[in-house]
Amino acid sequence: MAAHSERISFFCCESCKNKKNIEEYSVYYCEQCQQCFCRECCELHDYLFSKHVKYDRGNMKKWPVSKELEAFLQMCEIHTHKQLETYCKYHSQLCCSKCDPLSHRKCKTIAINSAKIHADDVHQLSVKLRINMRKLKQLQWCCESEIQDLKSSYQRRQEIMVRTMNNKINSTLDKIARGTLKKTRKVEQIKILRLMRSTLDDVENTTINETKRTLLSLEASLVTGVETCIRHYPELKLLHELLLYSSDKDKKKLCFIVSRKCIDKIQQVESYLYENRDKLECAILKQTKQDTMEYLSKVSGLGRLVESMKANTDIEQCLSKLAGLARIVSRYLSHVFTVQGKSEHNVHLSSDSDTCCITAMCILPSGQVLVADENNYKVKLLNEQYRVVDHLVYVTLMVHRYLKDMCMITPREVAVAVNGYKTDSWKILDIGTSVVQFITVTQSKLELVQGRNLQLQHDCTGIAHHQGELFICSGRELYKYSLNGKMISKLYLDRSIDRCAVSPTGDKLYIFNLLQQKLVTLTRDGTLLATFTHPDLKTIRDVHVTPAGQVLLICGRMSPNILQIDSEGRSKLATLVIGRDVMCSQLSVCYSSTTSSIIVGMLRNNILVFRVV
Incomplete structure (x- = not known):
């Protein structure tokens, strides 16, 4: 829809x-002055x-007819030189004369001039628009207040806690130094203690920097939420008017x-509000703070690691272990799954x-669980015990x-x-x-x-969704679409792009190149962040991101296994699972x-379920 600056010119x-x-921007219309x-x-x-x-904007039906506004509303968003003429029931899409023969030649369409909409439907749309406008304001306020809370308290508390933890480790090291360096000359004692202090400083700086990066990542997600609310709100307001x-x-x-455009926009906003109910509101910060407390509790155990070193431990070995503390700290930030059991279930x-x-x-x-059964053209619904409770047959002619x-x-x-093509004796006629x-x-x-x-x-070989936007793989390209089917942009081009996944915060996209056997990590706008290759990455089948942000890759045939990759994709x-447990036929x-x-x-009648912690 038009932005605020565009709508001013109409009224x-x-x-x-x-x-x-x-x-x-006008707010009133005078009937006598016109x-x-x-x-x-x-x-x-x-x-x-x-x-x-x-008459104010709440009584706009009393306002005069704006030829500019009506021409703008009736303009096709794809072919801007054409007016909307028909409505495709199959795709729920408004079409011009140029859209119709290209994409909807087999669809059932109705002329917009003869289309009807009931007054009750208009009223319901008006109510939904107002409700979503109010929710957007509430979400925007929540994000803004949490940003202030992060800036004022989160960083300060975390740094204090980390320094307290390192002071405890420091105290433990002092005891060890006094106990193990009694017979060492004074000059060597000073040298060794300086090396140990330097290593501890590196650990402290690494930990604090990691905390700051977590803070910035959270703040970036909240800022994106505020910006998205600010973008959606005037569009909803304009549609309501x-x-x-x-x-x-x-x-x-x-x-x-206008009603059709309202329906599309309401669906987009409602999808965004649902996703951000868990991701951007206060719950994410509470969970993050809880996770950080658990993480610091684990890190505080490093003091016990140092204390457990025997008195006659080689000093170089001691310092080597201390140098590895930073890597240990980093590992606690990415929980690695451990498989504890396996079961099979017939679908x-x-x-x-x-x-x-x-x-x-x-x-x-x-x-x-929803599963797509390609061979039988079915989508099957499984309950929590992985039994099929319903299914749909996808039929095409x-x-x-x-x-x-x-x-x-x-x-x-x-x-x-759903990917498809028409064929005639193995010849592709229409992709x-x-x-x-x-x-x-x-x-x-x-x-x-x-x-x-x-x-x-x-072609359509992979799909992911975040905040009202669809990310679709075509086998060679990665596209971004709106939920109403409008292509927003082409994000990435490569020789083989079959699947994609998006991080819970929406800031990273993961795709894999099947031919070059690599995982590619992108920003939301398609900028390359990282490329990961490994001997175990052969015949990659699928990439999946958990709600907590863990990245899973499944490979088949040449290297049948399930791998967990760090969230940076590096x-x-x-x-997690080796070949003999997966039997080389895994697909998703x-x-x-x-x-x-x-x-x-x-590619079997059973699915495998691995219980993990």
Whole structure:
């Protein structure tokens, strides 16, 4: 939608425009004067014409018809020189004459001039817009207050705690030095103690710097939240005003267009608000502070490590261990999973015509698991015991389509990446048949979302979602899309990009290059951060990020294993599962925090579940 600066030109103060040659945002319309006034000019107007009837922006249907505004609203967002003419029911998309033959030639469409929308629906949209505007303000206030709290107390408390911990270690080292260096000459004692003090300073600086980086990372997430709220709020406000403006019975076409744009924007904002309920509000800071306390408690055990050194320990060995303390501190910040058990669960149905091929999985907040069975064209819903409780058959005509990936949009809605192409005796005739299909989950029941289907003009092999934006892999490119199907940008180009994942805070994207056997870490705008290669990275199948930010990679055939990578995407932390446990046929991986398990989907009728701590 238009930004605040764009909307001023549609209903600007006519007095300011004519006399001062400036465009000022108008807040009232006078019926007798037939002019719009800003707040300042309105005071003068009321002084001169106190009996004139005025209408504020809450009564915009009483305002005059703006030809500029109507032309802008009816303009196609993709083909800006064309006007919107039809509405595609299959894709829930407004189309111009140029959109229609390109992307919707087989879809059922209706002419916008004949489209109808009920007054009750308009009222409900108005209520939803106001509710989401209020929620955005609340979230913005929460983020701003937490930023202030971080700046005033978080950093100071953490540094004090870290220094206290290091003082305890320092005291322990003094005792050791007095006990082990009695027979050492004074000059050598001073030299050794200086080396030990220097090493401790390095440990302290490393720990404090890590704390500062954590602080900056949290602050950056909160600032992004504030900026996003500031961006969404005026757009919702503008849509609310336009909905009121177009609700007059003589503006049916305009009302339908605005209503559709309201629905798309409301869905985008609601998705953003849901994600940030756990990620940006106060809960994340409480959890982070709790995690930091646990981390410092573990680090304080380093004093016991030093104390446990025997009196006759070689000084060089002692200093070598002390030099490694910084690395130990760093390791505590990234929890490494440990596998404690394994189980298998059958997901094959009697109606399946082929062996299951689980190409993608998605964990819902309820603990239920969605799996994509490519061979049987089904999306299956598993309960917390991994039993199939419902399924959907994805049916297409004359088109080969494959269920490649899926991601959660809201707690009840999932997007499924469906890659496809038309063939004729193995010849590819049309690659523009890939779609993103939306599915809802309601009380253990799956339903296709009618009219919610994004048709793409490229392949679709991987998908991830964060804050109302979809990240889609095409096999060679990584794209960013809005939830209504509008391509925002092409983020990255490489020879082979099959899957992608996004960090919980949305600041990092992870993709893998299957041909070059490497993991690539990007910023949200596609800037390269890191490239990771390793002998164990062969035939990478999937990449997954847990809610806590741990990165999991699953490989197959040539190197069948599950690896845990650090959140920066620079090094391997552990090999969690080795080949003989995965049997070389693994295709997908995900982590369930509800059951504390890593789940592996395979080209088999069973899925593997590894219980981890």
